[in-house]
Structures are given as C-alpha cells and as structure tokens.
Amino acid sequence: MKEMDIFNDAQQEIARKIKPESNISNWKDWKWQLKNSVKSIDTFELLTGIKFPEEQKSQLKTTLDRFPLSITPYYLSLIDTDNYENDPVFKQSFANVNELTVLKTDMEDPLSEDTDSPVEGITHRYPDRVLFHVSNVCSMYCRHCTRKRKVGDIDSIPSKEQLKEGIEYIKNTPQVRDVLLSGGDPLMLPDSYLDWLLSEITAIPHVEVVRLGTRMPVVLPYRITEDLIKVLKKYQPLWINTHFNHPREITASSREALAMLADAGFPLGNQSVLLAEVNDCPRVMKKLVHKLVQNRVRPYYMYQCDLSEGLAHFRTPVGKGIEIMESLIGHTSGFAVPTYVIDAPGGGGKIPIMPTYIISWSTNKVVLRNYEGIITTYQEPESYESKFCDRNCEECNLDLNLDEEPDEVEKSIGIEKLLADYDNTISLIPDNNERHNRRENGDGR
Numbered sequence: 001m002k003e004m005d006i007f008n009d010a011q012q013e014i015a016r017k018i019k020p021e022s023n024i025s026n027w028k029d030w031k032w033q034l035k036n037s038v039k040s041i042d043t044f045e046l047l048t049g050i051k052f053p054e055e056q057k058s059q060l061k062t063t064l065d066r067f068p069l070s071i072t073p074y075y076l077s078l079i080d081t082d083n084y085e086n087d088p089v090f091k092q093s094f095a096n097v098n099e100l101t102v103l104k105t106d107m108e109d110p111l112s113e114d115t116d117s118p119v120e121g122i123t124h125r126y127p128d129r130v131l132f133h134v135s136n137v138c139s140m141y142c143r144h145c146t147r148k149r150k151v152g153d154i155d156s157i158p159s160k161e162q163l164k165e166g167i168e169y170i171k172n173t174p175q176v177r178d179v180l181l182s183g184g185d186p187l188m189l190p191d192s193y194l195d196w197l198l199s200e201i202t203a204i205p206h207v208e209v210v211r212l213g214t215r216m217p218v219v220l221p222y223r224i225t226e227d228l229i230k231v232l233k234k235y236q237p238l239w240i241n242t243h244f245n246h247p248r249e250i251t252a253s254s255r256e257a258l259a260m261l262a263d264a265g266f267p268l269g270n271q272s273v274l275l276a277e278v279n280d281c282p283r284v285m286k287k288l289v290h291k292l293v294q295n296r297v298r299p300y301y302m303y304q305c306d307l308s309e310g311l312a313h314f315r316t317p318v319g320k321g322i323e324i325m326e327s328l329i330g331h332t333s334g335f336a337v338p339t340y341v342i343d344a345p346g347g348g349g350k351i352p353i354m355p356t357y358i359i360s361w362s363t364n365k366v367v368l369r370n371y372e373g374i375i376t377t378y379q380e381p382e383s384y385e386s387k388f389c390d391r392n393c394e395e396c397n398l399d400l401n402l403d404e405e406p407d408e409v410e411k412s413i414g415i416e417k418l419l420a421d422y423d424n425t426i427s428l429i430p431d432n433n434e435r436h437n438r439r440e441n442g443d444g445r
C-alpha cells in the first residue's frame with residue numbers, strides 16, 4: 001500500500017505529468033488542484049497509468065455523458081493503481097457503467113428536496129432548521145452523490161441575488177434556529193464570499209448555530225487554509241461536518257486539515273454513506289470511526305444509500321447496516337458510534353435504525369439484552385407519579401429558571417402529539433386511508 005504522505009512519490013509523479021515544473025507548493029494550492037481536476041478518461045489514464053480496454057472505455061464515455069467526472073489530483077493520488085478495481089477511492093471517484101442502470105424503484109429526487117423547497121436553494125423539512133444549498137459545485141464528484149441528478153448541471157456558484165432569497169426566507173422564518181450550509185460544497189465559494197454569506201446569516205437574531213457540510217478535508221484538504229480559518233472563526237458557533245467513508249482517506253494531508261479546524265475550535269462531525277464494496281464491512285467501519293476520533297472528529301451519521309438514480313450498485317441491504325451497528329455499539333467508545341439513518345424516501349427526514357435491545361416489558365420491568373448477548377432486567381420505579389402537563393411552564397415545579405425571555409410554547413407534531421397530555425389527538429391517519437375516505441364519502445359502511 002502506498003505511503004500516505006504530503007507530496008509523496010505518487011503525488012510528485014502526478015504533478016509532473018500535469019506540468020513538468022510542478023512542485024509541492026503547486027500541489028498544496030487548492031486552486032491549482034481545482035484547475036487540474038481530472039475530467040476525462042484519457043487524462044485519468046495518463047495520470048494513473050491505468051489503461052481500460054477499448055470497449056469498456058466507450059461504455060465509460062457514455063456514462064460520463066450522463067454523469068460527469070471530476071477528481072482532484074490529490075484524491076486521485078490515493079488510488080492504489082496496482083489494485084484499482086478493489087480500491088475504495090477509485091470506486092467513489094471513478095465512473096462505473098452500472099450508473100446507467102436505473103431501477104423502477106429509483107427516484108430523481110428521492111428526498112423530495114426540490115419539493116420541500118419554499119424558495120430556490122432552501123429545503124425546509126424539519127421545524128427548526130433548514131438546508132441551504134449555497135454552491136452548485138464540488139471539487140470531486142462522488143459517484144454515490146444523492147444529488148446525482150444535479151451533478152455538473154449548473155457548474156456555478158449562485159449569485160448574491162440568488163442567495164439573498166434564501167437569506168430573506170430565513171430572516172422571515174423565526175423558528176429557524178439552525179442553518180445547514182450545503183451544496184455542492186460550500187467551501188467551493190471564495191473566502192470573501194463565505195465571509196459575506198456567514199455575516200448575513202449570523203446577523204439574523206433567531207439563528208443560533210450554523211453548520212457547514214463539506215467534503216474538502218477528504219478530497220481537497222488543502223482548501224483548509226489559514227485564511228479560510230480566519231474567516232470561519234468569526235462566526236462561531238460553526239459546526240463542521242465532513243464525509244469520510246473509508247479509513248484509507250485519512251492521510252497526512254487530511255489529518256493536517258482536520259487539526260487546523262479542530263484547533264480553531266470548530267466541533268467536527270462525520271457523515272458516512274454505507275456503500276457496497278467500499279465500506280460495507282464491520283472491520284472497515286470500526287477502523288474508520290477509530291481514525292476519526294483520533295483526529296477529533298465525531299462520527300455523526302452513517303447513511304443508508306439513498307434511492308437516487310444510478311446508485312443501485314452501491315446499495316446494501318439495511319441488514320448490513322444493522323450488522324455494522326451491532327459490531328460498534330458496546331464494542332467501542334460510545335462517541336465513536338454514529339447514528340445509522342435512512343433518509344425517508346419522499347422527504348420524511350432521517351429515521352434512526354438500531355439493532356433491537358428491548359426484548360420484553362411488563363408493567364414494572366424491562367427486559368433488555370446487551371452487546372454481548374447478556375439478558376438483563378431493569379426494575380422500573382414503583383412510585384413515579386406521572387404529572388399532567390398542560391404546557392404551562394410558569395406553574396410547573398420543574399423550574400427552567402433562565403434569565404431570558406421564555407420561549408414561545410410550540411405546538412407538538414407527530415408522535416410527540418399523540419403522547420402529549422394537552423392534546424386530544426388520538427390517532428394519526430394517513431390521507432389515503434380507505435376506511436376513513438369511505439366515512440367522508442358518507443356511504444355509511
């Protein structure tokens with residue numbers, strides 16, 4: 001396996017093939033990396049020395065016509081060219097003819113991000129937070145992108161006018177306390193543009209935290225510069241989530257980028273996608289989460305692969321994810337264990353999935369099993385008095401006692417509402433429930 005150092009032999013060779021006089025400062029210049037991103041099969045072959053058979057090459061070209069290619073020289077340098085067909089970096093970055101296979105159950109926009117969008121660029125799904133697509137570009141096009149429909153579509157950065165619409169929406173929506181900058185990759189925006197954007201968003205009084213989702217530490221760690229940190233630091237609390245999928249992606253360069261971010265005080269998280277033949281293995285995942293926490297990155301989510309078109313070859317059964325969770329929970333540090341989620345098709349949001357730990361229940365005992373398979377009981381309290389909650393916090397014994405304006409009491413939704421004392425809803429009935437529709441139609445059955 002290749003030595004993963006900054007400007008190692010493989011990287012020097014790639015750099016010199018790009019331009020003979022290239023040196024380490026070119027290599028570490030993120031703009032140089034972007035300018036020299038690999039977008040064609042011929043360049044890929046030239047830089048890696050890999051040669052595809054002619055027939056495969058023409059199929060690959062058809063794939064690229066539909067889903068374009070872009071790989072930073074840095075990320076390309078991590079490919080093990082001697083064993084590229086099994087290489088997790090290769091599989092995530094290089095086209096596969098299977099991408100053209102679209103199943104009947106695949107969807108263009110499986111998470112209904114475009115439908116749950118009040119204004120261009122904003123997806124408002126959950127009550128108190130929004131996703132803000134602030135860039136249409138990425139430095140590397142992940143083959144497993146959930147927004148594959150859009151990749152390479154409008155290779156641009158939205159204008160200030162466009163972004164102002166999103167900012168205006170957030171301003172006018174006081175329940176939004178958390179703004180998640182996504183894209184594309186928000187760090188494709190120039191520093192000064194980010195500075196402007198973050199200053200606008202953080203100036204909104206009801207915005208308490210901003211999050212930034214970026215794959216730069218993985219695919220272009222040199223984007224994390226002192227200048228960038230200087231800009232971002234002005235806008236704490238800023239939570240940064242990145243997207244490592246395989247332990248091989250953690251290199252000297254990415255470690256340095258993560259250290260710069262952690263030293264600057266940003267809480268760091270990681271969102272992985274469970275991908276067939278890339279990381280669908282308990283050992284690979286355990287190694288990954290261990291490397292992440294060593295680098296001060298908290299594994300946040302492990303996603304079940306979405307139903308986007310062209311991803312069928314990447315999907316695993318849900319059971320694989322549960323098997324991985326089974327191998328992590330209890331077996332390793334709690335903070336190294338991500339939450340495994342399925343992002344509900346149709347836009348229901350993220351649904352956590354876990355092995356089953358509650359085995360049975362009586363009126364005063366819960367029977368549980370642990371990670372070792374030990375079956376145990378938890379004796380519930382005999383004297384817990386359930387208090388009626390009418391949401392009148394002023395009268396409640398539990399004293400929040402904060403020196404600030406009390407929050408407005410928000411109304412409950414969903415299952416929370418069914419559990420609430422102060423709400424009389426007894427069931428949630430789907431719109432298309434036939435029995436109920438019959439009642440409404442008054443046919444008396």
Ligand SMILES: *Cc1c(COP(=O)(O)O)cnc(C)c1O
Pocket residue numbers: 123124125126129130131180350
């Ligand atoms: C994932 C996501 C969020 C953030 O969800 P968290 O569980 O708070 O991380 C917000 N909005 C949309 C549309 C999302 O997909």
